Amino acid sequence: MAKVSMSITEFVLMGFSDSREGQVLHVILFLFIYLAALVGNLLIVLLTTLDQHLHSPMHFFLKTLSLLDVCFISVTVPKAIIQSLTQNSSISFLGCVAQVFLVVLFACAELTLLTVMSYDRYVAICRPLHYQVVMKKAACEQMLAASWLSGIASGLLNTSVTFSLPFCRSNFVHQFFCEIPSLLKLSCSEKFVAEIGAIIVTTSLGIVCFISILVSYIHIFSTVMSIPSVKGRSKAFSTCIPHLVVVTVFLNTGSIAYLKPVSESPSVSDLMVSVFYTMVPPTLNPIIYSLKNQDIKAAFWKMLRKTIFKYNDGNKNSNNNKGIDTSFNSDKHEVKLVNCNRLPAI
Numbered sequence: 001m002a003k004v005s006m007s008i009t010e011f012v013l014m015g016f017s018d019s020r021e022g023q024v025l026h027v028i029l030f031l032f033i034y035l036a037a038l039v040g041n042l043l044i045v046l047l048t049t050l051d052q053h054l055h056s057p058m059h060f061f062l063k064t065l066s067l068l069d070v071c072f073i074s075v076t077v078p079k080a081i082i083q084s085l086t087q088n089s090s091i092s093f094l095g096c097v098a099q100v101f102l103v104v105l106f107a108c109a110e111l112t113l114l115t116v117m118s119y120d121r122y123v124a125i126c127r128p129l130h131y132q133v134v135m136k137k138a139a140c141e142q143m144l145a146a147s148w149l150s151g152i153a154s155g156l157l158n159t160s161v162t163f164s165l166p167f168c169r170s171n172f173v174h175q176f177f178c179e180i181p182s183l184l185k186l187s188c189s190e191k192f193v194a195e196i197g198a199i200i201v202t203t204s205l206g207i208v209c210f211i212s213i214l215v216s217y218i219h220i221f222s223t224v225m226s227i228p229s230v231k232g233r234s235k236a237f238s239t240c241i242p243h244l245v246v247v248t249v250f251l252n253t254g255s256i257a258y259l260k261p262v263s264e265s266p267s268v269s270d271l272m273v274s275v276f277y278t279m280v281p282p283t284l285n286p287i288i289y290s291l292k293n294q295d296i297k298a299a300f301w302k303m304l305r306k307t308i309f310k311y312n313d314g315n316k317n318s319n320n321n322k323g324i325d326t327s328f329n330s331d332k333h334e335v336k337l338v339n340c341n342r343l344p345a346i
Contacts, residue, residue: 011096012172013080013089014271023084030084033283034077040286041066044296051299057135058124058239061117062289064144065246068113069282072106075099076177076278083176096178101159103177103278107254108205109151110281114247115209116143121240122216126223154202161198175274181258182270199258206251213247235294242288249284253277 016026048054048063076099083089091099123134162180168188175182184195217240224236257277290296 008093008167008171010090010092010171011178013083013091013176013178014172014174015083015089016080016176016271023087027081027084030077030081030279033279034073034081037073037279037283037286038070040290041070041282043300044286044289047296047299047303050303054295054299057120057140058117059295060140061113061120061144064147065110065113065117066286068106068110069285072103072110073279073282075102075106080176091178096173096183097159097163099178100162100180100183101155103179104158104202105151105155107151108154108202109147110250111206111209111254112147112150113144114243114250115212116147117243118213118216118247119143121243122220125236125240126219150205154205158198158202161195165195174270176271177274177278179257179274206255210251217244238294242293245288246281246285250281253280 015023017023044066045063048059048066079091079099120135123131127134158180162183165184165187167186170186172186173179173182174185180195220236220240224233224240227233227236253273253276257273290300
């Protein structure tokens, strides 16, 4: 029997709980994670922008990574919070299209950027004499542009292919946001040739990035282990380990989310995998870098001390100004009294 294509104007997203108590708990948890990711990443952006010592290529890429993380988590989490608060799980067709495009864009751009950051560490540690020449400003800007272009191309490819398929089943998406594997389950097409092609292209990008990162770190670790100074090895590891942890978390959660077969019925495990994939990397990245990167920690404490000193100086100046104003008014009042006393008697 032929399946009839549906004209879908909106999708219904899966909620985390049917009870009001569960929805409130979900809102509190998601809001806390979202604010933590927002504050942490924007703090890194602020530090790397204001501190002159953090204008190196490594920190330039780190600032971009933080901006990507803010955008990435903002695509899905605020919508999920509003969904629980209003108890309205629907999302428009165009809203779903935009969500798929932006998720793929930011995910692929971040993966490419992490590859660029591993190359930056490779040049800094394995070819330090050539670092200023290789990682000059123009080269960094070109690498950053390549990251964004790869994300935009992947987003356009996957979005156009996914929504060109006919939908003939329910409009209920078994995820808290519009995710490609869950949307494919709603399609009545038995042949996913175009989508398989798009997945192959995106997976190939991921494999190339993974191999590039792996090769870079093989060279990095072999060079670091040959450094005779313990302090030198410790400094090299302090700049590499945070990036390696971020790469591992991002690739593992992303691979599980997209390569794991989607179950026919709503599954808590599928939901949790997507939560880890969309929320854990953006939240952990600033924590990992702030704990392991000595330059970031030094810049943070420096900014904090400046803020405290400015606040104290402002209070002192305010108190001094108040004292000056009071004495001035008092003198002015006395002058007026003297002038009154010197008036001729009537």
